[in-house]
Amino acid sequence: MLKKVSTFTFLLLILTSLLTSCEPGGDDGPQANGGNFGWGASGLSIEKVKSKMNNVPAIITKPSSTDGGIYISRTQHYEEPACHGRPAFWSDHFEIAADSDSIPRSILQKIVAMAEVNLEMFAGHLNLNNTDLITVAFGGRIGICVLNRTSSHGSGHGSALVISAYNSNADNGFSYEYTLHKHELMHILDSQFNHNEHGFNVTPGWWVEGLAELSSGAPILSAKQWASYHNKYAPSRNIIADGQAESGSYNAYPLYTTIVAYLQSQGLGPSAFKLFIQKDRWHGLDTIDTSPCPSDRVFTGACVAPANVMNNFEYQFNDILNSSTSPLSSYGEFETNYYNLVLNWLQNR
Structure with missing residues (x-):
C-alpha cells in the first residue's frame, strides 16, 4: 500500500x-503504475528518482558486536526465514541480508537505496521525520530479506520486507521494481505507524x-x-x-x-x-x-x-x-x- x-x-x-x-502469500506481481511514483514523488522522472538513489550512502557491514553481525530471526514478525543467520548490512534505517552469496552487494545497495528514498518520500508527504515512521522495528531498523530469484515477488509485514533480487527483470523494468518496493514498504510503515510489531x-x-x-x-x-x-x-x-x-x-x-x-x-x-x-x-x-x-x-x-x-x-x-x-x-x-x-x-x- x-x-x-x-x-x-x-x-x-x-x-x-x-x-x-x-497476507501470507505476499504481493507477487502488483501492476506497474505507468510512471507515477506515488507519495512524495510528484513530478519526479525516473532519472530524478535514480539520482536520489545514487545519493544514498553505501551500506556498511553490520558490526559483529550486534547479533554477531548476522541477520537474526524477528520471532514476533511474519517473515521469510531464508536470510536468518546470513551476513547483514546496515543503512541508516534498514538492515539487509541475502539468502545467497550469489547476490552481489551492488544489488543489496540498490534495494536499500530504493527503501531509503521511499521512506524519505513517505515522511515528506506526511511532514514527518524518517525516524517518526519507525516505532517498533527490531533494533531500530526495518529488515529486508533479499531472495535469489528472478521472478517478481514482494511482501511486507510488521518490521520486515522480503523482496526478489531481480525484480527489474520483470515487465516495465525499473518503474515496476521501484513501485513494487514502495507498495511493500507502505505495508510495513502502516504497521509501524500503529506500533504493531507483529504484522x-x-x-x-x-x-x-x-x-x-x-x-x-x-x-x-x-x-x-x-x-x-x-x-x-x-x-x-x-x-x-x-x-x-x-x-x-x-x-x-x-x-x-x-x-x-x-x-x-x-x-x-x-x-x-x-x-x-x-x-x-x-x-x-x-x-x-x-x-x-x-x-x-x-x-x-x-x-x-x-x-x-x-x-x-x-x-x-x-x-x-x-x-x-x-x-x-x-x-x-x-x-x-x-x-x-x-x-x-x-x-x-
Missing part, C-alpha cells in the same frame, strides 16, 4: 492498511492494499471502470462489510485504490493523517494473541486479530469523521452506500 485530500479520509486510509499487510491483521484487506497501491502511485478507476470492475470482482459482495472483493486477487486492487482515494477526498489530508497514524491503537486491544505465526507460515488463529480490532477501526473512523468537515455521516453510511458514493464522486470529479 494511496493521495491527498481531506482530514477524515487520510486517517481512515491508514487504518485499513494494517489488516491486509499480513497481524488489524485492518480490512481493502484498506491495506488500497493504501499501499495509492501511496505507491497506482491510478484510480474512472466511473465506467468502477462499475465494470465491481461487477466483475464483487458482483454479489459488499467490499467494505466483507473486507475485500470476492476475488482477493491483484485484479481487485484498483477497486481498493479507488475506495481509499475517495476517502481521502472526503476530508482527510496529510495533517490529519499524521495525527491518526501516530495513535497507538494496537496495544489498547487487550485480547490480541501475541504468539508468533506458526513456523510453517500458515495463518491460523495465532495470526488473526480478534473482533474488537474491527470494532476499534470503526470507532476511530467515526471519531475522525466527527472532527472533520466530511460530508459522510458515519462508518455505517460508508459501509452501506460506498458503491454509489464512490461512483457519484468519480462521475463528478
Whole structure:
C-alpha cells in the first residue's frame, strides 16, 4: 500500500492498511503504475528518482558486536526465514541480508537505496521525520530479506520486507521494481505507524492494499471502470462489510485504490493523517494473541486479530469523521452506500 485530500479520509486510509499487510502469500506481481511514483514523488522522472538513489550512502557491514553481525530471526514478525543467520548490512534505517552469496552487494545497495528514498518520500508527504515512521522495528531498523530469484515477488509485514533480487527483470523494468518496493514498504510503515510489531491483521484487506497501491502511485478507476470492475470482482459482495472483493486477487486492487482515494477526498489530508497514524491503537486491544505465526507460515488463529480490532477501526473512523468537515455521516453510511458514493464522486470529479 494511496493521495491527498481531506482530514477524515487520510486517517481512515491508514487504518485499513494494517489488516491486509499480513497476507501470507505476499504481493507477487502488483501492476506497474505507468510512471507515477506515488507519495512524495510528484513530478519526479525516473532519472530524478535514480539520482536520489545514487545519493544514498553505501551500506556498511553490520558490526559483529550486534547479533554477531548476522541477520537474526524477528520471532514476533511474519517473515521469510531464508536470510536468518546470513551476513547483514546496515543503512541508516534498514538492515539487509541475502539468502545467497550469489547476490552481489551492488544489488543489496540498490534495494536499500530504493527503501531509503521511499521512506524519505513517505515522511515528506506526511511532514514527518524518517525516524517518526519507525516505532517498533527490531533494533531500530526495518529488515529486508533479499531472495535469489528472478521472478517478481514482494511482501511486507510488521518490521520486515522480503523482496526478489531481480525484480527489474520483470515487465516495465525499473518503474515496476521501484513501485513494487514502495507498495511493500507502505505495508510495513502502516504497521509501524500503529506500533504493531507483529504484522497481524488489524485492518480490512481493502484498506491495506488500497493504501499501499495509492501511496505507491497506482491510478484510480474512472466511473465506467468502477462499475465494470465491481461487477466483475464483487458482483454479489459488499467490499467494505466483507473486507475485500470476492476475488482477493491483484485484479481487485484498483477497486481498493479507488475506495481509499475517495476517502481521502472526503476530508482527510496529510495533517490529519499524521495525527491518526501516530495513535497507538494496537496495544489498547487487550485480547490480541501475541504468539508468533506458526513456523510453517500458515495463518491460523495465532495470526488473526480478534473482533474488537474491527470494532476499534470503526470507532476511530467515526471519531475522525466527527472532527472533520466530511460530508459522510458515519462508518455505517460508508459501509452501506460506498458503491454509489464512490461512483457519484468519480462521475463528478
